[in-house]
Amino acid sequence: MELRQLEYFVTVAETGNFTRTAEQLHVAQPGVSAQIRRLERELGQELLDRSGRVVRVTEVGMAVLPYARAALAAVDGVRLAVDELAGLVRGHVSIGMVTSHNVDLPGLLARFHEAHPAVEVTLAEANTDQLVEDLRAGSLDTAIISVGGGIPAGLAIQVVDDQPIVAAVSHDHELAVHQVISIDTLRGRLMISMPRGTGLRARLEEACATAGFTPRIAFEASSPEFLAQLAARGLGVAILPRAFVEARSEHLRPVTIGRPSIRGRLVFAWRADGPPSPAGRALVRHARQLLGDASSRGR
The missing domain is CATH 3.40.190.290 (D-Maltodextrin-Binding Protein; domain 2)
Structure with missing residues (x-):
């Protein structure tokens, strides 16, 4: 499981669209789809329902979503702590x-x-x-x-x-x-x-x-x-x-x-x-x- 997979999943859940997610994250749309498919295979469950015009989060995806967000927030916290220390050193x-x-x-x-x-x-x-x-x-x-x-x-x-x-x-x-x-x-x-x-x-x-x-x-x-x-x-x-x-x-x-x-x-x-x-x-x-x-x- 990779952080970028969680980031792609969370962003698709928020936008409801693979293309908008790719534009927002400045990556290729096929790459977004491939990484989320890889995440789903690893978990053994589908996280997104792609059957309609708007991509919807499945029941399993809803259960995973808060943990994915928490993981991304924790990484942001690590970066912020490093930035704060670096800012004080050269501030x-x-x-x-x-x-x-x-x-x-x-x-x-x-x-x-x-x-x-x-x-x-x-x-x-x-x-x-x-x-x-x-x-x-x-x-x-x-x-x-x-x-x-x-x-x-x-x-x-x-x-x-x-x-x-x-x-x-x-x-x-x-x-x-x-x-x-x-x-x-x-x-x-x-x-x-x-x-x-x-x-x-x-x-x-x-x-x-x-x-x-x-x-x-x-x-x-x-x-x-x-x-x-x-x-x-x-x-x-x-x-x-x-x-x-x-x-x-x-x-x-x-x-x-x-x-x-x-x-x-x-x-x-x-x-x-x-x-x-x-x-x-x-x-x-x-x-x-x-x-x-x-x-x-x-x-």
């Missing part, structure tokens, strides 16, 4: 990241390199919108992105950080006397924000849209540190993560935004159906375990 991974994040990416990559020293790594920096697009297109295996409460369509994520987004102002700013403000308090005020396409900007625009207005952006920059410096000079209200602002309490005051509150999540993301490369899939497994362990230690 390549592409990782995207937002400009500002608190993931120990060098540490994660060092651990991954230790396990898979031959895999090449490419890093790319962009805003969240671009990274999401690249993940969906398959040009990136994984990425660190900033998202809101939902998950971008077509992606799977592991949350790395989830914290409130606040209004950051200088100590002599008129809003500095408040503990909490509503989003409507920011209507018409000069604001300092990350550019469009970033997670922070998207969260701000979503909250403002809910309140019925468009934020008045006076300054924008891709560096949170630069935004903080502008706000500390009294040039407007910067929209930044609370922990980032609290770490700069000498120059900035964080004011909680309520009704609605704004939260930002930093996540490790990959395509929901898995990265396209074996090395990429290995990186996802590695990162999920490492980030999960870090999250457990943080609780």
Whole structure:
């Protein structure tokens, strides 16, 4: 019994036609017929009923069919295992990241390199919108992105950080006397924000849209540190993560935004159906375990 005989039999059972089977498998039609006849002689039973215009599977053939499919699937599994290993030996991974994040990416990559020293790594920096697009297109295996409460369509994520987004102002700013403000308090005020396409900007625009207005952006920059410096000079209200602002309490005051509150999540993301490369899939497994362990230690 040969694998090609099982493959021919399964394909004829699915197509109901020897000619279509030959075309699908790119072999000569007489060869298909001859190999299935040889299989039937070996088993001592007919597997196919050829009496009609459409070839039908006999009762014996129906009993054999699931085992034939299982045998072919097992062979595919063997090939996949070899391909996965070969892919890791000569593999390549592409990782995207937002400009500002608190993931120990060098540490994660060092651990991954230790396990898979031959895999090449490419890093790319962009805003969240671009990274999401690249993940969906398959040009990136994984990425660190900033998202809101939902998950971008077509992606799977592991949350790395989830914290409130606040209004950051200088100590002599008129809003500095408040503990909490509503989003409507920011209507018409000069604001300092990350550019469009970033997670922070998207969260701000979503909250403002809910309140019925468009934020008045006076300054924008891709560096949170630069935004903080502008706000500390009294040039407007910067929209930044609370922990980032609290770490700069000498120059900035964080004011909680309520009704609605704004939260930002930093996540490790990959395509929901898995990265396209074996090395990429290995990186996802590695990162999920490492980030999960870090999250457990943080609780």
